[in-house]
Amino acid sequence: MHVLVCGGTGCKASQSHEIVENLKSALVENGLQDEVQVITTGCFGFCEKGPIVKMMPDNTFYTQVKPEDARTIVEEHIIKGRKVTNLLYTDPETNEHVSDSKHMGFYKKQVRIALRNCGFIDPENIEEFISRDGYAALGKCLTELKPEDVIQEIKLSGLRGRGGGGFPTGLKWEIASKNHADQKYVVCNADEGDPGAFMDRSIMEGDPHTIVEAMAICGYAIGATKGLVYIRAEYPLAIERLQIAIKQAREYGLLGTNILGSGFDFDIELRYGAGAFVCGEETALIHSMEGKRGEPTFKPPFPAVSGYLGKPTNVNNVETFANIPVIINRGADWFNKIGTEKSKGTKVFALAGQINNVGLIEVPMGITLREVIYEIGGGIKDGKEFKAVQTGGPSGGCLTTKHLDTPIDYDNLIAAGSMMGSGGMVVMDETSCMVSIAKFYLEFTCEESCGKCSPCRIGNKRLCEMLTKISKGNGTMEDLYELRNLAAVIKDTALCGLGQTSPNPVLSTLDNFWDEYVEHVVDKKCRAGVCKSLMRYEIDQSKCVGCTACARNCPVNAIKGEKKMPHTIDTEVCIKCGACIERCKFGAISIK
Amino acid sequence: MTKVKSLADLKAMREKFQSNLDVREKGDIQDEIVQVKVAMATCGIASGAKQLMEYMMEKAEALKIRAVFTQTDCMGHCQLEPTIEVKVPGRDPLVFGHVDNKKADEIFEKYIVNNEMVEGVIPVNREVIDK
Numbered sequence: 001m002h003v004l005v006c007g008g009t010g011c012k013a014s015q016s017h018e019i020v021e022n023l024k025s026a027l028v029e030n031g032l033q034d035e036v037q038v039i040t041t042g043c044f045g046f047c048e049k050g051p052i053v054k055m056m057p058d059n060t061f062y063t064q065v066k067p068e069d070a071r072t073i074v075e076e077h078i079i080k081g082r083k084v085t086n087l088l089y090t091d092p093e094t095n096e097h098v099s100d101s102k103h104m105g106f107y108k109k110q111v112r113i114a115l116r117n118c119g120f121i122d123p124e125n126i127e128e129f130i131s132r133d134g135y136a137a138l139g140k141c142l143t144e145l146k147p148e149d150v151i152q153e154i155k156l157s158g159l160r161g162r163g164g165g166g167f168p169t170g171l172k173w174e175i176a177s178k179n180h181a182d183q184k185y186v187v188c189n190a191d192e193g194d195p196g197a198f199m200d201r202s203i204m205e206g207d208p209h210t211i212v213e214a215m216a217i218c219g220y221a222i223g224a225t226k227g228l229v230y231i232r233a234e235y236p237l238a239i240e241r242l243q244i245a246i247k248q249a250r251e252y253g254l255l256g257t258n259i260l261g262s263g264f265d266f267d268i269e270l271r272y273g274a275g276a277f278v279c280g281e282e283t284a285l286i287h288s289m290e291g292k293r294g295e296p297t298f299k300p301p302f303p304a305v306s307g308y309l310g311k312p313t314n315v316n317n318v319e320t321f322a323n324i325p326v327i328i329n330r331g332a333d334w335f336n337k338i339g340t341e342k343s344k345g346t347k348v349f350a351l352a353g354q355i356n357n358v359g360l361i362e363v364p365m366g367i368t369l370r371e372v373i374y375e376i377g378g379g380i381k382d383g384k385e386f387k388a389v390q391t392g393g394p395s396g397g398c399l400t401t402k403h404l405d406t407p408i409d410y411d412n413l414i415a416a417g418s419m420m421g422s423g424g425m426v427v428m429d430e431t432s433c434m435v436s437i438a439k440f441y442l443e444f445t446c447e448e449s450c451g452k453c454s455p456c457r458i459g460n461k462r463l464c465e466m467l468t469k470i471s472k473g474n475g476t477m478e479d480l481y482e483l484r485n486l487a488a489v490i491k492d493t494a495l496c497g498l499g500q501t502s503p504n505p506v507l508s509t510l511d512n513f514w515d516e517y518v519e520h521v522v523d524k525k526c527r528a529g530v531c532k533s534l535m536r537y538e539i540d541q542s543k544c545v546g547c548t549a550c551a552r553n554c555p556v557n558a559i560k561g562e563k564k565m566p567h568t569i570d571t572e573v574c575i576k577c578g579a580c581i582e583r584c585k586f587g588a589i590s591i592k
Numbered sequence: 593m594t595k596v597k598s599l600a601d602l603k604a605m606r607e608k609f610q611s612n613l614d615v616r617e618k619g620d621i622q623d624e625i626v627q628v629k630v631a632m633a634t635c636g637i638a639s640g641a642k643q644l645m646e647y648m649m650e651k652a653e654a655l656k657i658r659a660v661f662t663q664t665d666c667m668g669h670c671q672l673e674p675t676i677e678v679k680v681p682g683r684d685p686l687v688f689g690h691v692d693n694k695k696a697d698e699i700f701e702k703y704i705v706n707n708e709m710v711e712g713v714i715p716v717n718r719e720v721i722d723k
C-alpha cells in the first residue's frame with residue numbers, strides 16, 4: 001500500500017511535512033513500515049482543500065488533513081480497512097462523501113498531460129520517473145529519430161507555446177535548428193511572472209525530470225549542447241527539486257557527455273531571476289541572464305537567430321516543455337486529436353478568486369468557461385452571482401456571462417478581447433468593481449514597466465491616473481474616451497509585449513462593462529461598493545435612538561448629534577472606515 | 593549506482609523499478625482491472641483473511657491477471673468469513689463467503705478467467721462497491 005502526501009508549496013505551508021512524519025511514526029508503532037510506503041509528491045491541484053493525502057491502490061482521497069489525523073488514517077484506514085469519513089471530500093451538491101477522486105467534479109473533466117506525474121510520483125526520485133516512461137522519449141529520439149524527425153513530430157502535434165504567445169513550438173525549433181553556429185542554447189522560461197499563475201512552479205516541484213528530459217530533446221533537435229533554466233529566486237522549492245533532478249540525471253548518465261551511447265552531449269544550468277515581470281519576456285530574460293539590465297529589445301532579431309551571448313537560442317515555457325516527452329512517446333497523432341482545430345492538447349489553469357474549488361487544473365483546449373467555472377470549479381463562492389473572469393493576467397482581459405459558452409483556445413480568447421496568457425483565471429462575483437480591477441492591473445504594469453520606452457513608461461502611468469480619478473468620483477465622460485485613445489496608442493507603439501498588451505485590462509472592461517464606467521463618472525456610484533470615495537454612509541433617522549456608540553467610535557469625529565436624538569454623519573469628514581456600522585446595534589447605518 | 597549507457601539499459605531499469613509503482617498505477621486504472629476487496633475486520637482477520645489476501649495476490653500473478661487488492665471493513669457476514677468481493681470490469685460485483693485457498697483457486701480460474709459461476713456467492717442486500 002502507498003500513501004501519497006502532497007508536498008507542493010501550498011500543502012507544505014499547511015504542515016504536510018508533519019503529516020508525513022506522523023504517518024511514518026504511526027506505521028512504525030504498528031510494525032507496518034515495510035508494508036506501507038509514504039511518498040511525498042508534487043501538487044494534486046486541489047489546493048482549496050489541502051493538504052491532500054491519497055491512499056493507493058484504493059484511490060481514497062483525503063482532504064484538509066491535519067498532522068493529528070495521521071494516526072487515525074493508519075489505525076482506521078490501513079489497519080481496519082475503514083474509510084475515515086470526516087476526512088473525505090463532501091460533494092457540495094449532493095452532500096455525499098466522495099472517496100474516489102475520479103468521481104469528484106473537480107477531476108472528472110480534467111485531462112492530465114503536462115501534470116501527468118504531479119501528485120503521482122516522488123519528484124526527488126529519478127527511479128519513479130523512469131518507471132513512468134521517464135527518459136524513454138529522450139531515448140527514442142537519440143536512437144530512432146533524426147533531429148529533423150523530432151521537429152517534424154512536434155510540428156505535426158500542433159503544440160503551441162504555453163508561455164502566453166501561442167507560437168507553434170515545432171516551427172520555433174525548426175528556425176533554431178536551421179541557424180548554424182558553434183554553440184546554441186536551449187532556455188527554459190521559468191520566470192512565471194503573472195500574478196496568480198503557479199502551474200510552472202507546480203510542474204517543476206512535482207515533476208522536475210520532465211523539464212530536464214524535454215530540454216535535452218530540444219537540444220538534440222536544434223543542435224544545442226547547453227541548457228539554461230531561468231527561474232525566479234522566489235521559488236526555492238522548485239529550485240531545490242530541479243537541482244536534485246539535474247544532479248540525479250548526471251549521475252545516471254542522462255545528462256553529460258555521450259548520452260545513452262549516442263554521442264549526444266547535453267547539460268543544464270540554473271540561472272536565477274529576481275522576480276521582475278518584464279524578465280519573463282524572452283529578450284529581457286536573455287539580457288538578464290547575460291548580467292545586463294532586464295530590458296527587452298526590438299525583435300527581430302529573434303532569439304532563434306541571435307539570443308544568449310549572440311548565439312541561436314530557443315526559448316520555451318515550462319509547461320510547453322512538459323508536453324514534449326508525451327508527444328514523442330505517444331505520437332503527434334494521439335496529441336493532435338485533443339483540443340480544437342488550431343489549439344491542440346490541453347492547458348493548465350490556475351483557478352483563483354471567488355470560486356469554490358481554488359486550485360490547479362488541466363483541461364483539453366476547447367472546454368467552455370462554464371464547464372471550468374461550474375463543473376470543475378464548483379461554482380461561485382457563497383452562492384453569489386458570476387460577474388466576470390479575468391484571463392491572461394496583466395496582458396489579458398475580463399470575460400463575462402456572454403462568453404461562458406465560448407470554447408477556450410488561443411484564438412477565441414483573443415477574439416473575445418482577452419488572451420490565454422500563462423493560464424491565470426481569476427473568477428469574480430458581483431462584489432468586484434471593474435474599474436478597480438482595471439486599476440489593479442495597471443498599477444501592476446506601472447510597477448513592472450522597465451521604463452525603456454515612453455509609451456509604456458508614461459502612457460501606462462497616465463492610464464492609471466485616469467482610472468484613479470474615475471474611482472475617486474472625479475472622472476468625466478471625456479476621460480472615458482481618452483482612456484480608449486491612449487490605450488490604442490500604447491498598444492501600437494510600445495516596444496515589447498508588456499506595453500503592447502498592458503492596456504488590455506482597461507479596454508476589455510470598457511467593452512464589457514461600459515455601463516459601470518458611466519455610473520462611476522455620471523452617477524458617481526460604484527455598484528459593487530468597492531470605490532470608497534463613491535460611498536456615502538448614512539444614518540437612518542427613524543432607526544437611530546441616539547445611543548452615541550457610533551459617535552464615540554468614529555476615529556475622525558464625523559458623527560454629530562445630541563444624546564437620545566438621531567445622529568448624522570458629515571460625509572466630508574467621514575473616511576468610510578466602517579467602524580460605526582460595526583458598533584450600531586440598531587442597523588441604522590447603511591452605505592449608499 | 594549504475595549509469596544508463598544505452599536504451600536497453602534504460603528499458604531494463606524501467607522494468608526493474610516498475611513494480612514499485614504498480615500499486616499506484618493499478619489504483620489509477622482500478623475500474624479497468626479486476627478489483628478484489630477482502631473484508632479485514634477482526635472477524636475476517638481471525639478467520640485467515642490476511643493469509644488469504646497474500647495467497648490470492650500470488651495466484652493473480654501466476655495467472656497473469658492484473659488485479660488490485662484492497663482491504664475493506666467488515667461486510668456484515670461475520671459467520672461466513674473470510675469474505676471477499678470480486679468486481680470484474682463489465683460485470684456486477686459478487687461477494688463470496690467462506691473463502692479458503694481452494695475456493696480462491698476456483699474463483700480465479702473459473703469465475704474471473706472463464707466467467708463460470710462458482711458456488712459460495714452471498715446474495716447482496718446492500719450496495720457494496722463504494723461510490
Ligand SMILES: Cc1cc2nc3c(=O)[nH]c(=O)nc-3n(C[C@H](O)[C@H](O)[C@H](O)COP(=O)(O)O)c2cc1C
Pocket residue numbers: 160161162163164165166167169189190191192193194277278279280281282283315316317318320321422496497498
Ligand atoms: C511582459 C511579458 C512577460 C512574459 N512572461 C513570461 C513568463 O513568465 N513565462 C513564460 O514562459 N513566458 C513569458 N512571456 C513570453 C515569452 O516572451 C516567450 O514568448 C515564451 O517564453 C516562449 O515560450 P513558449 O513558446 O513555449 O510559450 C512573457 C512575455 C511578455 C511580453
